Amino acid sequence: MSLAMQQKIEIAADKPYPVYLGSSLEGLGEYLRHQFDDIEHILIVSHQVVADLYAQRLMKGLQDYRINLLIVPAGEEEKSLDRLSRLTAEALGHGTDRKSLVIALGGGVIGDLAGFFASIFMRGIRLIQVPTTLLAQVDSSIGGKVAVNHSAGKNILGAFYPPQAVWTDFSTLESLPWEEVENGLAESIKHALIADGDLFQFFENEQKPIKHRDCLIWSEMVTRSSLVKIRIVSQDEREQGIRALLNLGHSFGHAIETEMDYRGITHGQGVSVGIVAAAHLAFAKGLMTSAEVDRVIALLNSYGLLTKIKGLDSQNLLHKMQADKKNQGGRKILILPQGIGQALVTKECSDSEILAAWKQVLF
Ligand SMILES: NC(=O)c1ccc[n+]([C@@H]2O[C@H](COP(=O)([O-])OP(=O)(O)OC[C@H]3O[C@@H](n4cnc5c(N)ncnc54)[C@H](O)[C@@H]3O)[C@@H](O)[C@H]2O)c1
Numbered sequence: 001m002s003l004a005m006q007q008k009i010e011i012a013a014d015k016p017y018p019v020y021l022g023s024s025l026e027g028l029g030e031y032l033r034h035q036f037d038d039i040e041h042i043l044i045v046s047h048q049v050v051a052d053l054y055a056q057r058l059m060k061g062l063q064d065y066r067i068n069l070l071i072v073p074a075g076e077e078e079k080s081l082d083r084l085s086r087l088t089a090e091a092l093g094h095g096t097d098r099k100s101l102v103i104a105l106g107g108g109v110i111g112d113l114a115g116f117f118a119s120i121f122m123r124g125i126r127l128i129q130v131p132t133t134l135l136a137q138v139d140s141s142i143g144g145k146v147a148v149n150h151s152a153g154k155n156i157l158g159a160f161y162p163p164q165a166v167w168t169d170f171s172t173l174e175s176l177p178w179e180e181v182e183n184g185l186a187e188s189i190k191h192a193l194i195a196d197g198d199l200f201q202f203f204e205n206e207q208k209p210i211k212h213r214d215c216l217i218w219s220e221m222v223t224r225s226s227l228v229k230i231r232i233v234s235q236d237e238r239e240q241g242i243r244a245l246l247n248l249g250h251s252f253g254h255a256i257e258t259e260m261d262y263r264g265i266t267h268g269q270g271v272s273v274g275i276v277a278a279a280h281l282a283f284a285k286g287l288m289t290s291a292e293v294d295r296v297i298a299l300l301n302s303y304g305l306l307t308k309i310k311g312l313d314s315q316n317l318l319h320k321m322q323a324d325k326k327n328q329g330g331r332k333i334l335i336l337p338q339g340i341g342q343a344l345v346t347k348e349c350s351d352s353e354i355l356a357a358w359k360q361v362l363f
Contacts (some may be wrong), residue, residue, distance in 0.1 A: 002261070004064065004107070004153065006020055006021070006022045006023045006024075006027075006279070007021045007022055007023055007079030007223065008018055008020055009021065009226075009227070010207045011142070011162070011230055011234050012234040012235075012326075013233070013234065013237045014162075014237060015122065015162050017165055017166070018153065018165050018166070019087055019138075019141075019166040019168065019226065019230060020164070020165060020167050020168060021168050021170075021222065021223050021226060022168070022169075022170055022219060022223070023167050023168060023169055024057075024169055024171075024271060025054055025057040025060075025061075025130070025163070025167075025171075025172070026056045026057055026058070026060045026061045026171045027061060027062070028058060028061055028062070028103075028128070028130070029060070029062040029064065029065075029165050030061055030133065031106065031165070032065075032128075032199075034155075035065060035164070035165075036101075036126075036164075038099055038136065039065065039098075039099060039100075039101050039103070039126070039297065040065060040066060040068050040099065041065065041066045041067075041068075041094075041096065041099070041100040041103070042062060042066070042068075042100065042101045042102075042103060043068050043070055043091055043093065043094065043096055043102050043103070044058065044067060044068070044070065044071075044097060044098060044102075044103045044105055044128065045072060045087070045102060045103070045104055045105065045106075045110055045113070045114035045117070045145070045174055046068045046069065046071060046072070046104075046105040046106050046110060047071065047072060047074045047106050047107075047109075047110060047218075048071050048073075048255075049074065049134050050105055050106045050107075050110070050172075051071060051105070053172070053175050054105060054132065054172055055069055055311075057107065058103070058130065059107060061280025064325045066102070067280035068090075068091075068094040068096075068195075070087060070090050070091070072087070072109075072110065072113065072114075074109070074151070074227070075109070076262075077149075078109060078125045078233075079109055079112055079113050079147070079148045079149045080148055080149060080217070081148060081150070081157070083113060083148070083293060084113070084116065084117055084120075084148055086176055086194060086220040087113075087114075087117050088117070089105040090122065090175045091117075091121060096121065096212075097121050097122070097124070098125060099125075099167055099208060100123050100125050100126075101125065101127070101128065101129055101164075102114055102117065102118040102121075102125060102126065102127045102128070103116075103127075103128045104118075104128070104129050104130060104131075104141075104163075105130045105132065105160050106121050106130075106131075106133070106136070107131070107132060107133035107135060107136045107140075108131075108133065108136045108140035108141075109140070110136075111129050111131060111136050111140050111141050111146070112140065112145075112146050112147050112148070112155070112158075113148060113343065115127055115129065115146030115161055115163070116146040116157070116158060116159060117160055118146075119146055119159045119160070121303065122206050124161070124165075126164050127161065127163040127164060127255050128165050128166075128167055129161055129163045129165075129166045130143040130165065130168075131168055131172075132167070132169075132172040132176075132182060133173075133176055133180050133183070133189055134164075134175070134180070134181055134183070135180070135183045135184040135189070135268075136186060137170075137173070137184070137222050137226065138185075138191065138222055138226050138229060139184070139187045139191075139229055139246075141163075141166045141168070142226060142229045142230055142233060143229060143233035143237070143243075144160045144161055144162040144163070144233070144237065144330075145158060145159075146158055146159055146160075146161045146228045147159070148161065148351055149340050153325070160237065164214050165275050168222070168226070168329070170215070170218060170219050170222055172217060173213075173222070173341060174213065177313050178268060181266050182266065182268045182269070182304060182305060183266055183268035184219060184268070184360075185210075186249075186266065186268035186269070186271040186275070186300075186305055187225075188203070188221065188225040188302040189203055189272075189275070189299060189303070189305075190246070190248050190271065190275060190343070191225045191228035191229060191246075192225070192228070192250055192340075193248065193275065193296065193337050193340060193341070193343065194228075194246070194248050194335070194337065194342070194343035195232065195245070195341065195342070195343070196224065196228050196230070197340045197341025197342075198229065198341075199225065199262065199301070200295075200340050200341060201317055202221070202224065203210045203218070203221075203299055203303075204295070204299055204302075205220050206221070207302050207303070207313075210303075210326045211303075215320055229246070229316070231262070231339050232245065232246060234284060244326070244335060245343045245344075246343065247277060247326065247333075247335050247359070248274075248278055248336075248337065248343055249271045249272070249273075249274030249275035249277075249278055250271060250274060250319075251274065251321055251324050251326065251332070251333075251334055251335075252270075252273075252275075252277040252278060252321070252333075252358075252361075253267070253270035253271040253272075253274030253323065254270070254274075254320075255274075255317045255318075255320035255321045255324075256270045256273055256274065256309060256312065256317065256348075256352055257270045257322075257335060259312055259316055259317055259320050260312070263358025265306075265309075268305065269305060270308050272300045273306050273307060273308065273309050273361050274305065275300065275337075275355045276293075276296065276297055276300065276307045276308070276335060276360070276361050277294065277358060277360065277361045278291075278334065278335065278336055278357070279293045279296045279297070279337055280356075280357040280360040280361070281334065281336055281349060281353060281356075281357035282291060282336040282337050282338065284353055284356060284357065285336065285348075285353070286319075286348070287336055287337065287339070288337055288338070288339060289339075292337075292339055292340055295340065295363065296337070296340075297315035298309060303338055304329065307361065308362065309341045309361060309362060309363075310363055312362055313362075314355050314358040314362055315355070317353055317362075318351060318355055321354070325346075328347065331347045332345070332349060332351075333345060333352065334346055334349050334354075336343050336349075
């Protein structure tokens with residue numbers, strides 16, 4: 001996937017930063033030398049599997065720097081205070097100081113964990129996001145949110161901490177297992193549904209090359225999907241308004257994930273069922289036609305994403321939604337699609353309407 005030309009897109013934030021799409025891992029060093037004249041030491045934080053595949057390519061360009069590679073075991077449970085504390089000890093052992101740079105080389109777990117570490121180590125050291133999963137490239141590396149989990153909930157301890165840059169090399173996606181691709185596809189289709197009807201059509205028309213990982217089509221898919229996120233976070237960095245649209249499908253999806261204790265369902269599958277539930281609710285509210293709901297279901301199905309789920313109870317799921325941290329004053333805040341390519345935030349859904357939507361996706 002090295003055919004793509006590099007594109008630089010600036011995120012308009014309090015502290016603007018560039019996203020480089022279609023860049024090469026080997027090229028990051030030259031960028032750093034050009035951009036910063038006071039960096040001597042770099043900490044690369046990664047998973048073993050990702051480091052085995054890509055650290056050498058990245059380090060080829062970083063020969064001028066003193067490098068330490070910190071390996072974090074894979075898994076969501078590693079986004080923890082305990083891991084943060086171990087990273088801190090390791091970083092200090094390697095002489096990390098205020099001028100050091102952190103490179104987060106991996107998926108969303110590494111991006112969130114290493115990003116949060118960078119945000120608080122010595123009150124903040126520089127960070128470059130190098131996303132290597134589809135989800136991280138189109139979603140989690142963009143927008144500056146970093147966090148770890150707590151027993152009280154996911155991403156409870158976190159910050160808005162914009163990186164110096166996001167450095168995206170599409171070729172890293174070649175090794176991504178299909179289950180991980182699905183997680184990213186669910187978010188990418190969500191981006192299309194909330195903000196880009198043409199991208200939705202692209203997903204409908206290009207199913208075959210997408211499933212065969214055609215490099216040009218994947219470059220276009222990642223670029224167009226990233227652009228949706230870039231556009232949204234550039235308008236609303238701190239999630240005071242439009243950024244909430246990115247949560248489409250997530251209130252329903254999180255309820256499913258927590259009800260199932262995060263076992264036997266991936267995040268992407270949960271979000272996918274959640275998108276369908278939101279589409280049914282949108283139909284009931286007159287925001288979508290039944291033909292549009294059918295298009296959403298057909299598209300998700302065609303990529304092997306779940307559109308219904310077995311053996312769960314609608315009342316329990318409704319109850320789980322009450323704990324959603326986005327709720328206000330006891331009212332559920334939901335994101336609903338408005339046709340294909342637009343969405344809105346609403347407080348105006350009654351429990352009986354939400355229950356009816358749940359029933360459409362349960363069997
Ligand atoms: N900060 C945000 O705005 C934001 C947004 C969405 C999700 N997230 C977070 O992202 C996390 C999920 O991220 P994810 O889906 O990328 O999962 P992940 O980071 O756990 O990566 C999934 C698996 O793929 C492996 N992997 C990564 N890149 C690979 C590659 N190129 N080839 C082969 N294997 C590779 C990883 O080692 C891991 O085992 C969650 O913690 C979620 O909360 C954050």
